[in-house]
Amino acid sequence: MKHLFMLICFGLLTCAAPSNAQILVVKALGKVVKKTKIGKELNKKAGEAMNNLESSLGLRAPGAANGDGNGTLILTEDSLTQGVLHEGHYYVDLGLPVMWATCNVGANHPWEAGEYFSWCETTPKESYNPENGTNYSHSNTEDVVKGNPQFDAASKNWGGKWRMPTMYEMTLLKVQCKWEPAKLNGQNGLLLTSKKNGNKIFIPAAYACGGDPNDKTRDTKEFTSGGYWTATVQESSNESEAFALIFDINDSDKMDVDIEDYWLGMSVRAVLDKSSL
Known part of the structure; x- marks a missing residue:
C-alpha cells in the first residue's frame, strides 16, 4: 500500500505538466506522512514541481536564483x-x-x-x-x-x-x-x-x-x-x-x-x- 501511494504521487509530479492543483494535492498527502522518508521525499518533489510551474507561468523572476544570499x-x-x-x-x-x-x-x-x-x-x-x-x-x-x-x-x-x-x-x-x-x-x-x-x-x-x-x-x-x-x-x-x-x-x-x-x-x-x- 505504501509503495502504491508513492507511485501515484510521483506519477502526478512527473507528468508532462503537473497542474497547481495536482502539486497541492501531493503536498497535502506528503504532510500526512511527513515524518516518514516517503513524506519528506514527496514534499521535496512537490516543491521542485511548484518552482518549475511558477517559472513556466512567468511567476518566478528570471535569474531568481541570482540573489545576494539574504533573499534579495x-x-x-x-x-x-x-x-x-x-x-x-x-x-x-x-x-x-x-x-x-x-x-x-x-x-x-x-x-x-x-x-x-x-x-x-x-x-x-x-x-x-x-x-x-x-x-x-x-x-x-x-x-x-x-x-x-x-x-x-x-x-x-x-x-x-x-x-x-x-x-x-x-x-x-x-x-x-x-x-x-x-x-x-x-x-x-x-x-x-x-x-x-x-x-x-x-x-x-x-x-x-x-x-x-x-x-x-x-x-x-x-x-x-x-x-x-x-x-x-x-x-x-x-x-x-x-x-x-x-x-x-x-x-x-x-x-x-x-x-x-x-x-x-x-x-x-x-x-x-x-x-x-
Missing part, C-alpha cells in the same frame, strides 16, 4: 516586462483594471525614486513638514483629485490620461501581485510579478520625506522602505490624511495601503485607464 533578488532591466510607450511614458499590463507605469513620476528609469510630492500637490518641495502643506482638504475627494492636474501629480507632470491610482487600484496591485525584495542597478525595492499574467515591474524603495530637511538629499540606495500616494483622501475622520502604499523590504508584514499624513513627501506611480488606450 538581483535584477537587470531584462528581468522586467518591456513597457509600451504611451504619451511619452511606458506602461505594463499586469492584468489589472488599469495599466501601471514602469517608473515613478519624475524618474527616467525604473530604479529611480523620481520626485516627492505632498498629497494633492503637484510640485516637489525642498522640505516637507506640516507647515508647508497647501492643498489638503476633505472636499478633495477621490473623484475630485484623480486626473485633475490641479491636484494630481501624475496628471500635472505627465499630462495626457496619466493619473494617480485610487486606493482600490493600489490595493488590487498589492493583492494581485507577488512581491519580492529585489535590487535593480543597486537600488533596493520590490519586484512585482502579476498573478494574472506573469508580467513584472519594479517599485523602488523611495523614502517618505518628512521632518528631517536632509531626507530629500539622502542617497536613495540606502532606503529599504517606500511610500506611494493614491488619489484617495481619508474621509472618515477629522485627521488630515490620505491613503498610500507603504512597505519595508525587510519586513513582509509591513506592506499595506494605509492612511498617512498628507504633508509627507512620497513617490507617485502613475496609471492609465485601459479605456483611454
Whole structure:
C-alpha cells in the first residue's frame, strides 16, 4: 500500500505538466506522512514541481536564483516586462483594471525614486513638514483629485490620461501581485510579478520625506522602505490624511495601503485607464 501511494504521487509530479492543483494535492498527502522518508521525499518533489510551474507561468523572476544570499533578488532591466510607450511614458499590463507605469513620476528609469510630492500637490518641495502643506482638504475627494492636474501629480507632470491610482487600484496591485525584495542597478525595492499574467515591474524603495530637511538629499540606495500616494483622501475622520502604499523590504508584514499624513513627501506611480488606450 505504501509503495502504491508513492507511485501515484510521483506519477502526478512527473507528468508532462503537473497542474497547481495536482502539486497541492501531493503536498497535502506528503504532510500526512511527513515524518516518514516517503513524506519528506514527496514534499521535496512537490516543491521542485511548484518552482518549475511558477517559472513556466512567468511567476518566478528570471535569474531568481541570482540573489545576494539574504533573499534579495538581483535584477537587470531584462528581468522586467518591456513597457509600451504611451504619451511619452511606458506602461505594463499586469492584468489589472488599469495599466501601471514602469517608473515613478519624475524618474527616467525604473530604479529611480523620481520626485516627492505632498498629497494633492503637484510640485516637489525642498522640505516637507506640516507647515508647508497647501492643498489638503476633505472636499478633495477621490473623484475630485484623480486626473485633475490641479491636484494630481501624475496628471500635472505627465499630462495626457496619466493619473494617480485610487486606493482600490493600489490595493488590487498589492493583492494581485507577488512581491519580492529585489535590487535593480543597486537600488533596493520590490519586484512585482502579476498573478494574472506573469508580467513584472519594479517599485523602488523611495523614502517618505518628512521632518528631517536632509531626507530629500539622502542617497536613495540606502532606503529599504517606500511610500506611494493614491488619489484617495481619508474621509472618515477629522485627521488630515490620505491613503498610500507603504512597505519595508525587510519586513513582509509591513506592506499595506494605509492612511498617512498628507504633508509627507512620497513617490507617485502613475496609471492609465485601459479605456483611454
